[in-house]
Amino acid sequence: MIEKVKTRQDLIDAYINFFREKKHKHIPSSSLIPENDPTVLFTTAGMHPLVPFLLGQKHPLGKRLCSVQKCIRTQDIDEVGDEVHHTFFEMLGNWSLGDYFKKEAIEFSFEFLTKVLNLPVDKLAVTCFGGDKRVQNLPVDKEGAEIWIKLGLPKERISFLEGGVFESKKNWWGPAGETGPCGPDTEIFYWKYKKPAPKSFNPDDENWVEIWNDVFMQYEKTKAGAYVTLKQKNVDTGMGVERTLAVLNGLEDNYQSSIFQPIIKEIEKMSGQKYSEKKREMRIIADHLRASVFILGDVRTIKPSNVGQGYVLRRLIRRAIRYGRLIGIKENFTSHLSKSILPIFPDYQELHTNHKFIAEQLEEEENKFNATLEKGLKKFNELGNDKLITGKEAFLLFQSYGFPIEMTQELADEKGIKIDLEEYNGEFKRHQDLSRTSSAGMFKSGLADDSEATKKLHTATHLLNEALRQVLSKDIRQKGSNITPERLRFDFNFPRKLSSEEIKKLENWINDKIKAALKVRREEIPLRDALSSGAQSEFGAKYPELVSVYTIEDKRERKGWISKEICTGPHVENTSELGNFKIIKEESSASGIRRIKAELREE
Ligand code: SER
Numbered sequence: 001m002i003e004k005v006k007t008r009q010d011l012i013d014a015y016i017n018f019f020r021e022k023k024h025k026h027i028p029s030s031s032l033i034p035e036n037d038p039t040v041l042f043t044t045a046g047m048h049p050l051v052p053f054l055l056g057q058k059h060p061l062g063k064r065l066c067s068v069q070k071c072i073r074t075q076d077i078d079e080v081g082d083e084v085h086h087t088f089f090e091m092l093g094n095w096s097l098g099d100y101f102k103k104e105a106i107e108f109s110f111e112f113l114t115k116v117l118n119l120p121v122d123k124l125a126v127t128c129f130g131g132d133k134r135v136q137n138l139p140v141d142k143e144g145a146e147i148w149i150k151l152g153l154p155k156e157r158i159s160f161l162e163g164g165v166f167e168s169k170k171n172w173w174g175p176a177g178e179t180g181p182c183g184p185d186t187e188i189f190y191w192k193y194k195k196p197a198p199k200s201f202n203p204d205d206e207n208w209v210e211i212w213n214d215v216f217m218q219y220e221k222t223k224a225g226a227y228v229t230l231k232q233k234n235v236d237t238g239m240g241v242e243r244t245l246a247v248l249n250g251l252e253d254n255y256q257s258s259i260f261q262p263i264i265k266e267i268e269k270m271s272g273q274k275y276s277e278k279k280r281e282m283r284i285i286a287d288h289l290r291a292s293v294f295i296l297g298d299v300r301t302i303k304p305s306n307v308g309q310g311y312v313l314r315r316l317i318r319r320a321i322r323y324g325r326l327i328g329i330k331e332n333f334t335s336h337l338s339k340s341i342l343p344i345f346p347d348y349q350e351l352h353t354n355h356k357f358i359a360e361q362l363e364e365e366e367n368k369f370n371a372t373l374e375k376g377l378k379k380f381n382e383l384g385n386d387k388l389i390t391g392k393e394a395f396l397l398f399q400s401y402g403f404p405i406e407m408t409q410e411l412a413d414e415k416g417i418k419i420d421l422e423e424y425n426g427e428f429k430r431h432q433d434l435s436r437t438s439s440a441g442m443f444k445s446g447l448a449d450d451s452e453a454t455k456k457l458h459t460a461t462h463l464l465n466e467a468l469r470q471v472l473s474k475d476i477r478q479k480g481s482n483i484t485p486e487r488l489r490f491d492f493n494f495p496r497k498l499s500s501e502e503i504k505k506l507e508n509w510i511n512d513k514i515k516a517a518l519k520v521r522r523e524e525i526p527l528r529d530a531l532s533s534g535a536q537s538e539f540g541a542k543y544p545e546l547v548s549v550y551t552i553e554d555k556r557e558r559k560g561w562i563s564k565e566i567c568t569g570p571h572v573e574n575t576s577e578l579g580n581f582k583i584i585k586e587e588s589s590a591s592g593i594r595r596i597k598a599e600l601r602e603e
Contacts, residue, residue, distance in 0.1 A: 039177030042072035046093030063099035088291035098232030125201035129184030130160035376401030391423020517576035
């Protein structure tokens, strides 16, 4: 037991140990890029990797889980710069997958806050779901409020928020993407000032900081927009590490905690300025570069680009650079600053394995931005001559010269130029929709949509993974995968274009396995056994101690199978269900990485 929880590591240890004692299994943080949800770009909550299990699939580690998950949320990017907002953050979470429900969840939260973190009850307040008549007549959560009162929370410190399903700020959480598990929640707030908290709680008073959210996930939002009751009642909670740590140290500013101070100190050194005078700029630099380091360091190699996650990454890096220049940092600094971020997170092995890649990519992006910055400024001056920049022009500055809109806006303000933001937003949204559609293909497995079509393509992906090794090279490994109901897409390491004979050979190898009607078997075994049995794993991915392994059996082989992969599924039961496998495209995806798109056709 930790005497006084003061540091990031103390908090994480205290949380995980507490829930372990309550019979939760600790699961590792998943990638920042969701495997199972093509409707969003980043993992936004600890529950994200657990979607299939919240929907009813059995989790190999049981019904009680806990984790600390790295997350990115960009919808609040404009608010970054204040004391409490971040694009990257860590979320502590505990889950019940159809096991305990409201009473235990609230009791666990209360016990952890007041007994382990020793936070005084008289600085706590909560919101509870106020019901929603527009959707299935969802009732007011009186039960939740009563549990809080029984634990000792005064009535005046409970606020019911209504109309939760449609308004994002109310007591309803999820789904994380467009569809998936969701439900009413109770949010826990802490009075951040040293002076006593007001007797009654006003959730609109920003001096109350939300630190934890307990969601009672009982519904699934479907594609058609309906809220269907789930077979199992789940609990999903999320507690922000940055905010809670600030609270524990009596700080009103998250950036003054030990998670950010080494970064801020380095920015002060490089710029020769003081944090107290350049708070907003330094917070943006620290936040955006921390997020960039985590995106670049993720196991799913993302680079700055103009689409999908790469596009968010580019915006974060460039915005940080712009603020760096504003506070007087003249030389390239992002790569250097990344070195002060890494030691804060010794537990994310991937950051340390990829530290060279992180530094190189930052340097390259900063050079690129330096090059377009001047040209862009010239263009900006031309465009701004008549004192108005249209939305289309602002978008051109963004797309061709990499100027984030905030930067164009700032430049315009300095020169008294107006920007047609409405038109810009329209252009931007149109572009986002396009890139969202094109990047909706980046993720492994089709679990968000476990239709028959995606299930079949998922099994076909396993066959392709093996076929590549059999036909081309034993060294081939999966570097990325995405499945839509129409096609699969698979990235792998290989140095050159494939010949048409090789493509034919791959198709033949796979179609032979489909015709042979091979059985697909699922088993749950310890990770160690899975790896020693020859199961394919994703390079760099972290797995829990117990994993599910899918084997495609083949009695014609000496070892009795042709494919074995650690995978959450789902898959068909027999390869005979797949139809005819056809490669429709083979192309380069990145340097040294090839990409295959393929479909399954009716016989
Ligand atoms: N999913 C909920 C949230 O993100 C609780 O973890 O707040």
